[in-house]
Amino acid sequence: MITLYSKATSNGRKASIMLEESGLEYTVRPMALEKKEQKEDWYLKINPNGRVPCIVDDDGPGGETVSVFESGAILQYLAEKSGKFLPKDGAGRIEVINWLYFAAGHITHTGLCVHWQVRNRDTGKEHAHLDMWQEENNRVYGVLDRGLEGRDYLAGELSIADFAAYPWIYRYDMQEIDLDLYPNVQAWLKRIGERPAVIRGLQIPPRDDDF
Ligand SMILES: N[C@@H](CCC(=O)N[C@@H](CS)C(=O)NCC(=O)O)C(=O)O
Known part of the structure; x- marks a missing residue:
């Protein structure tokens, strides 16, 4: 188990x-x-x-x-x-691994930095690097938007790359991202966000705040 x-x-x-x-x-x-x-x-x-x-x-x-x-x-x-x-082999597997590392590196790190800088600002603490991280975050959303051009999912088929990216990107509001600038990301968020298993997974384990 x-x-x-x-x-x-x-x-x-x-x-x-x-x-x-x-x-x-x-x-x-x-x-x-x-x-x-x-x-x-x-x-x-x-x-x-x-x-x-x-x-x-x-x-x-x-x-x-x-x-x-x-x-x-x-x-x-x-x-x-x-x-x-995750395809067992072939070009499809490489495509998933590309986006999985992009999510683990760029999306996660940038999302975390924006998150903490916004929190610091809102509680009156040091947040001098907020602009820099928001600019980088917009670059990351731009990469995602290009990657999703003509595709439903990051690697073509639904994959672990989508599950790695989604929990950060669906917090675009907290990151103060204007989603209208990224129409492919917007459509992808809707597609992933409607999946029953994703809806369940977001609430596990349940928590009593709205983070
Ligand atoms: N690189 C790690 C990052 C994990 C991480 O930063 N987790 C946060 C929650 S999102 C955490 O446990 N924070 C508590 C702490 O820093 O002590 C991963 O991808 O699993």
Whole structure:
């Protein structure tokens, strides 16, 4: 059985969406980030990075227990285990890997920087780099918009690349992005956002604020 250690944050949601989409059996262990549970010794043993999400699979390769602790690696692991959302070989697989790394690098990092700078500004703290990160974020949305030209999904077919990108991009309002500038992204957000498994995954584990 797979155990998901997570909170419904942008990175956590990548894993919960994929678990819902894949149909794999799993249980959830909610993590209290505000109590710094992710920095406790027991958790650092399964995720040395001390962040969420992380999964532990007691039926990993060869029946061994494995832990997987980067959201991109979790998506790839679950795709390979379920045989869904990542072609086994060929050009289609390369296309998914391209966009998966783009999401894990550019989208996630830029989204996180904008997020914290906006939060700092709104609570009166230092946010001197907000303009710079918002400019970079617009560049990232531009790349996505070009990539989605003539396509329904980032790699052509629905894939883990879409699940890696969606939980950050659907927070475009918090990032103060004018979505009208990116019509292909707008259509893609609607397409992904209507999927029942995505709707469920966004709320796992449930949280009582509207983050
Ligand atoms: N590179 C990591 C980033 C994970 C990450 O930053 N998670 C945040 C929530 S979105 C977290 O756990 N923050 C709590 C902390 O920094 O202690 C991944 O993609 O899984």
